[in-house]
Amino acid sequence: xxxxxxxxxxEEEILQNIRPSALQLAVLGRLYRFISSRVYEYLSRSxxxxxxxxxxxxxxxxxxxxxxxxxxxxxxxDLTREWVNNKGKDFLQEALxxxxxxxxxxxxxxxxxxxxxxxxxxxxxxxxxxAEGPKGVERTPxxxxxxxxxxxxxxxxxxxxxxxxxxxxxxxxxxAHVGGFSGYLAELLxxxxxxxxxxxxxxxxxxxxxxxxxxxxxxxxxxxxxYPDSPMxxxxxxxPLRNAAAAVTLEKLSNFIAASKLYLASPSPExxxxxxRRVSFERLGLNVHxxxxxxxxxxxxxxxxxxxxxxxxxxxxxxxxLRERGFTVLRYSEYTDEFSTSAIGVAVAEEELPxxxxxxxxxxxxxxxxxxxxxxxxxxxxxxxxxxxxxxxVRPREERHASEIARKWAALNNMESCEVxxxxxxxxxxxxxxxxxxxxxxxxxxxxxRH
Amino acid sequence: xxxxxxxxxxEEEILQNIRPSALQLAVLGRLYRFISSRVYEYLSRSxxxxxxxxxxxxxxxxxxxxxxxxxxxxxxxDLTREWVNNKGKDFLQEALxxxxxxxxxxxxxxxxxxxxxxxxxxxxxxxxxxAEGPKGVERTPxxxxxxxxxxxxxxxxxxxxxxxxxxxxxxxxxxAHVGGFSGYLAELLxxxxxxxxxxxxxxxxxxxxxxxxxxxxxxxxxxxxxYPDSPMxxxxxxxPLRNAAAAVTLEKLSNFIAASKLYLASPSPExxxxxxRRVSFERLGLNVHxxxxxxxxxxxxxxxxxxxxxxxxxxxxxxxxLRERGFTVLRYSEYTDEFSTSAIGVAVAEEELPxxxxxxxxxxxxxxxxxxxxxxxxxxxxxxxxxxxxxxxVRPREERHASEIARKWAALNNMESCEVxxxxxxxxxxxxxxxxxxxxxxxxxxxxxRH
Numbered sequence: 001x002x003x004x005x006x007x008x009x010x011e012e013e014i015l016q017n018i019r020p021s022a023l024q025l026a027v028l029g030r031l032y033r034f035i036s037s038r039v040y041e042y043l044s045r046s047x048x049x050x051x052x053x054x055x056x057x058x059x060x061x062x063x064x065x066x067x068x069x070x071x072x073x074x075x076x077x078d079l080t081r082e083w084v085n086n087k088g089k090d091f092l093q094e095a096l097x098x099x100x101x102x103x104x105x106x107x108x109x110x111x112x113x114x115x116x117x118x119x120x121x122x123x124x125x126x127x128x129x130x131a132e133g134p135k136g137v138e139r140t141p142x143x144x145x146x147x148x149x150x151x152x153x154x155x156x157x158x159x160x161x162x163x164x165x166x167x168x169x170x171x172x173x174x175x176a177h178v179g180g181f182s183g184y185l186a187e188l189l190x191x192x193x194x195x196x197x198x199x200x201x202x203x204x205x206x207x208x209x210x211x212x213x214x215x216x217x218x219x220x221x222x223x224x225x226x227y228p229d230s231p232m233x234x235x236x237x238x239x240p241l242r243n244a245a246a247a248v249t250l251e252k253l254s255n256f257i258a259a260s261k262l263y264l265a266s267p268s269p270e271x272x273x274x275x276x277r278r279v280s281f282e283r284l285g286l287n288v289h290x291x292x293x294x295x296x297x298x299x300x301x302x303x304x305x306x307x308x309x310x311x312x313x314x315x316x317x318x319x320x321x322l323r324e325r326g327f328t329v330l331r332y333s334e335y336t337d338e339f340s341t342s343a344i345g346v347a348v349a350e351e352e353l354p355x356x357x358x359x360x361x362x363x364x365x366x367x368x369x370x371x372x373x374x375x376x377x378x379x380x381x382x383x384x385x386x387x388x389x390x391x392x393x394v395r396p397r398e399e400r401h402a403s404e405i406a407r408k409w410a411a412l413n414n415m416e417s418c419e420v421x422x423x424x425x426x427x428x429x430x431x432x433x434x435x436x437x438x439x440x441x442x443x444x445x446x447x448x449x450r451h
Numbered sequence: 452x453x454x455x456x457x458x459x460x461x462e463e464e465i466l467q468n469i470r471p472s473a474l475q476l477a478v479l480g481r482l483y484r485f486i487s488s489r490v491y492e493y494l495s496r497s498x499x500x501x502x503x504x505x506x507x508x509x510x511x512x513x514x515x516x517x518x519x520x521x522x523x524x525x526x527x528x529d530l531t532r533e534w535v536n537n538k539g540k541d542f543l544q545e546a547l548x549x550x551x552x553x554x555x556x557x558x559x560x561x562x563x564x565x566x567x568x569x570x571x572x573x574x575x576x577x578x579x580x581x582a583e584g585p586k587g588v589e590r591t592p593x594x595x596x597x598x599x600x601x602x603x604x605x606x607x608x609x610x611x612x613x614x615x616x617x618x619x620x621x622x623x624x625x626x627a628h629v630g631g632f633s634g635y636l637a638e639l640l641x642x643x644x645x646x647x648x649x650x651x652x653x654x655x656x657x658x659x660x661x662x663x664x665x666x667x668x669x670x671x672x673x674x675x676x677x678y679p680d681s682p683m684x685x686x687x688x689x690x691p692l693r694n695a696a697a698a699v700t701l702e703k704l705s706n707f708i709a710a711s712k713l714y715l716a717s718p719s720p721e722x723x724x725x726x727x728r729r730v731s732f733e734r735l736g737l738n739v740h741x742x743x744x745x746x747x748x749x750x751x752x753x754x755x756x757x758x759x760x761x762x763x764x765x766x767x768x769x770x771x772x773l774r775e776r777g778f779t780v781l782r783y784s785e786y787t788d789e790f791s792t793s794a795i796g797v798a799v800a801e802e803e804l805p806x807x808x809x810x811x812x813x814x815x816x817x818x819x820x821x822x823x824x825x826x827x828x829x830x831x832x833x834x835x836x837x838x839x840x841x842x843x844x845v846r847p848r849e850e851r852h853a854s855e856i857a858r859k860w861a862a863l864n865n866m867e868s869c870e871v872x873x874x875x876x877x878x879x880x881x882x883x884x885x886x887x888x889x890x891x892x893x894x895x896x897x898x899x900x901r902h
Binding site: 204206207208250251253254255257258261262265281284285286287288328329330331349350354355356357358363364365368371372375379382384385386387388389390391392394395396444448449 | 655657658659701702704705706708709712713716732735736737738739779780781782800801805806807808809814815816819822823826830833835836837838839840841842843845846847895899900
């Protein structure tokens with residue numbers, strides 16, 4: 001235990017499990033030296049100036065024990081973003097020739113080398129910024145430098161705890177389809193509040209919109225106008241016009257707030273990612289149903305952000321469609337392997353709707369046209385009655401089953417070719433889609449059952 | 452047809468059915484003369500001064516063909532309300548000795564004589580008013596005089612149409628448990644708007660609160676403060692401080708407004724009481740359920756207003772109880788024979804609730820205590836999840852069937868001894884309670900199905 005570090009017994013025990021091992025750090029260090037020497041060699045051979053730096057958790061000392069990953073940045077001091085975008089990838093491929101390179105889609109060009117079971121991302125960036133300053137990945141070296149300058153060993157361990165907690169409660173990851181907290185944001189929060197506990201205590205008192213200015217001098221009004229929909233703004237210390245929490249959705253922010261309250265009230269290992277587990281509604285004796293639309297296609301050429309975004313819009317639409325028809329929607333989620341399979345799913349509290357549908361019409365004293373039109377429509381379908389001043393119509397439901405209604409929605413949205421699966425009864429429970437459905441739609445985190 | 456009377460063919464046809472027959476008027480006239488001569492004889496024998504008058508629909512010429520009824524008022528010119536309350540009933544019983552007298556409970560003393568199949572109410576009232584002026588039944592002779600002075604034959608027929616319409620659409624009757632329009636109010640409306648159609652056209656534009664001052668000089672502000680909860684105020688022309696529409700509830704007012712709109716848009720005989728009929732949800736193919744609590748007791752000594760009032764409160768409470776648990780309440784109603792049977796019933800759109808109950812808890816960012824308490828309660832019962840920022844709990848329902856829940860409500864309200872019946876399946880459909888349940892809870896008026 002570090003002197004001056006105030007942590008509970010539980011948190012120390014967690015740390016023992018999530019701190020990387022000496023072996024892990026040795027492997028990553030050796031890999032870094034190997035890759036950088038290969039690139040340095042090629043740089044000197046081709047007469048191009050660049051600085052090679054390790055970035056990310058490894059470089060900042062906030063890596064978790066189960067992350068075997070390394071980011072190597074090649075900063076081309078004399079070159080522009082345009083050069084990097086056009087030539088950067090080819091340059092690196094040439095430099096790393098002979099090594100096993102993976103191809104991945106990204107808006108920014110980079111190369112992934114797979115060595116000793118570790119995927120090393122080698123990322124070219126320009127040292128010559130455009131007039132607006134560094135953008136996108138160009139900021140990464142600045143972030144690394146900022147975080148390294150503020151963290152000591154104790155704080156770095158607290159960042160590990162916070163990242164593990166965020167993963168454990170499902171709010172970690174700034175990818176658009178996650179909408180959670182990035183590693184950098186976890187680091188900034190730890191620096192800002194001084195400890196893991198400090199972050200959780202602050203979060204337990206947050207009320208969206210949450211606005212945190214670590215610089216103490218940012219133009220918050222301008223930031224709010226630039227990020228009008230952000231439930232959370234954390235001023236990026238390396239660029240005070242940027243919101244380091246721009247990815248965070250209200251959903252994930254709320255989850256983090258609630259989880260912080262629950263952890264502080266009753267801490268348990270299940271809040272941390274290595275010990276986190278989910279308990280299915282089935283095991284709780286709760287007959288929750290999920291309807292899943294499973295689609296196949298060629299998604300390899302679609303930018304992942306677009307693909308996830310489309311799935312997110314589709315699942316929201318399906319959830320609204322089910323809710324409007326009378327279902328109690330408990331949760332929804334989307335899934336894709338970004339290659340050939342995509343799925344959207346909604347969990348509902350009932351398998352089918354009641355036989356009758358009750359429609360509330362206009363009030364008796366409302367305009368005559370609406371009244372007559374409501375009555376004439378309903379009169380054909382069933383009955384009309386007045387109740388508490390309002391006309392109500394009763395009619396039998398044509399579709400009552402969640403899967404029938406999902407199929408109808410699919411037809412309306414040109415997705416007839418997708419398969420409708422019903423969980424938990426579906427036979428596909430074992431595959432990736434099945435695991436996603438059971439995990440995301442049909443289970444609750446263990447830590448929510450212990451209070 | 453009366454010259455100057457503008458009515459449709461349909462309305463004239465209805466009138467031919469609802470105008471009393473010559474025989475009916477002859478019988479009632481003969482009865483009136485018989486009763487009044489008996490009372491006059493006794494008055495002169497006992498040296499008490501009084502005027503005998505016919506009141507009500509018969510006296511005003513607005514009687515309907517199916518009403519064989521007569522009100523005879525004995526106005527004791529020299530006597531006070533106190534004398535009438537203490538001695539009036541005995542005096543009349545002595546005067547009518549030998550005739551078949553029925554005993555009925557009422558706040559005001561009166562005697563009912565049953566002759567030739569007609570129930571004649573003989574009502575004593577004081578001619579000497581107290582300082583506040585005439586009260587209760589003392590106003591009846593004033594109402595009769597006012598209406599007679601304003602009605603011609605044509606308008607009297609329009610009153611008949613209006614009363615028949617109000618009965619047909621279920622809004623006629625100023626008794627507390629009906630909450631509808633009195634005969635006097637129907638007469639005032641017809642006088643005010645000049646015709647049956649005039650009333651319906653006005654009503655189709657009403658929007659509560661409806662305030663009508665036929666005197667043109669009433670203190671409406673004072674009236675509104677005296678009747679703050681009245682959705683309708685009709686200034687009584689014989690007492691401008693009184694609301695002649697005080698009995699009308701929002702429910703019945705709304706029904707009248709809606710029925711007026713529907714009748715004007717598409718008139719049909721089914722709006723009038725002799726042709727009105729109800730169509731059961733069963734016949735419409737709609738599986739509406741009703742749960743009825745049937746109780747037996749000795750109600751003969753309970754004032755009917757108190758009895759009906761208690762039943763009304765009970766059924767509202769039962770309806771709320773069912774609604775809070777998740778049922779869609781379509782209608783509720785109460786019934787009593789005012790003697791030994793009482794019943795309350797609620798119609799619901801579903802026979803049983805879904806297996807799972809979903810409880811929406813506090814938002815993640817709300818106060819910590821509420822969050823922890825919600826989570827700890829729900830954690831034992833089932834699952835907890837966060838959805839759209841709110842904690843939601845899912846638990847299996849203990850009671851799902853409407854009749855189980857009604858039984859539970861009965862136990863909580865010391866009504867365990869009442870029987871729980873389920874309609875339409877109940878075997879008691881034929882009795883009075885069964886007919887009431889099928890009529891009031893499980894059917895709709897035919898006129899609402901024809902637009």
